Amino acid sequence: MTKPLISIEALARRYPKHGGGETTVFENVWLPIEKGEFVCLIGHSGCGKTTILNVLAGLDQPSGGVVIVDGREISGPSLDRAVIFQGHSLLPWMTVMGNVAFAVTSRHPHWPKDKVRAHCQKYIDVVHLTGSEHKKPAELSGGMKQRVGIARALAIEPKMLLMDEPFSALDALTRGSLQDEVRRICTETEQTVFMITHDIDEAMLLADRIVLMTNGPEAKIAEIVENTLPKDRSRADVHKHANYYALRNHLLDFLVTRSKNFAVEIAAGAYDPRRPPVVRPGERAPAQPPPPIDAPRAVSA
Template identity: 65%
Template sequence: MSNDISTSRPFVQVDGLAKTYRAGQPPVFEKVDFTIARGEFICIIGHSGCGKSTILNVLAGLERASAGTVIMDGREVAGPGLDRGVVFQSHALLPWLTVEGNIAFAVKSRHPDWPKEQVRAHGARFIDMVGLTSAARKKPAELSGGMKQRVGIARAFAVEPKMLLLDEPFGALDALTRGVIQDELLAICAATRQTVFMITHDVDEAILLADRIFLMSNGPQARIAEIVMNTLPKSRTRATIHHDPQFYPLRNHLVDFLLRRSKNVQQAGIDVTDLPLFTTDLEPT
């Protein structure tokens, strides 16, 4: 884990989180406990139905848990707020506004007293960060899928949230576009020291982006079965990551969990607090 991540106290503290949709049915997930340090990048992986998106929605304040608490920066999360930015699987842009207008709409919600020119200048900085300055006057219908997702990311960053929540934001993109945006996300997070909680089904993406990777057992009654430390150097890139001797042991462990162990943990009723923390045998550099 990077040395610039604060370890004085957890920035996010999640205790005993559970979600049940109907009385008499087992919870989708239960006994979910974890912490996130300020500036840390977390990826969460698990099969469909284990409640990943619901956990993210609870962190965002968009959904209420059946049990448990979420404390962020010393305050309980009880509803949505501009201290959390969310990027969904779809871009969710306003189709009648340009790229510039979509970003300005978000900035004005954060800073309603700012004059128009200040809003525009602030938004332009984040449009430039995602490489869309030349498309600032275009509407969503004129953009590719990857460009739309970049606008969504720029919009989330533009409100300067304390935590960024990403729900498989690159899942519908082709591999080349996904890679370009991953690089941009890494660069922005490094520059802003942004705290990120991200859902992904892509093991390689998690290894590239995350400081720690949360592995969910199968639902119902899913839990965080393992927390995997990413010991690869923070300077990792898409082009070189697979050459690192730590890459394949880490990747194989994640894939093995998804193929076999997540199901076994759920079926056997294993107390996940007894499972070890996984790291590669090599020291981080």
């Protein structure tokens, strides 16, 4: 059995409370992520979603547990893990090409300029910014800035791409367009992605698996939802698939009701944080074999 590319094991984060003691944001979080998989994490504010992402990025240290990436424990930031934040975080004095090249030369400091430029151009073309290479961030729209951030992250060819609600500040049309672009790019490049979102429809469109967190403090992974929509889905037709409403209603019901009362579910049944329940909404249960047919009985006259 092959090991997952990323393994989150017994992860916990605690902060000291004013006056003594600690507040546990989340604890005993276990999650494997396979190579090429797109995983979305959903939960209410305060459950520690961004903290988990920061631990994966090496920007924060857990209070307990470890994160293993490709067989090695995370101990700090690395170019093997690229982050796309809510804001574009571009260097304002650099052009599109310059921003992407800055990341590439950090990854490959010995590459000649021609090779760096050709490599950057490849990813600028991927995000459909061809012709904007010499523009600075002030000359770009919000959506174009986020495209530069995506190109910059992909250009270092990371083992894991971390996305912290990267489209939340964009208008609906731009957000939808970028969602389709990200799905296309990640599918074509088989990029491993861990993404935080509050948007159920975004998670349904992008993710292979959707991880549901209970409310904080002491948040846990309540269950893992496997996306039952077709792999070739797109934003324009995703709502036409047979499993769409079953999947959406399941996620909505969790966020509105079950996330608040999950402690009751834990108390009522066997909950193993190392193996959270895995569900596939809308998928039909396996067909049961028909009952045996009794032998015909003799009919008395």
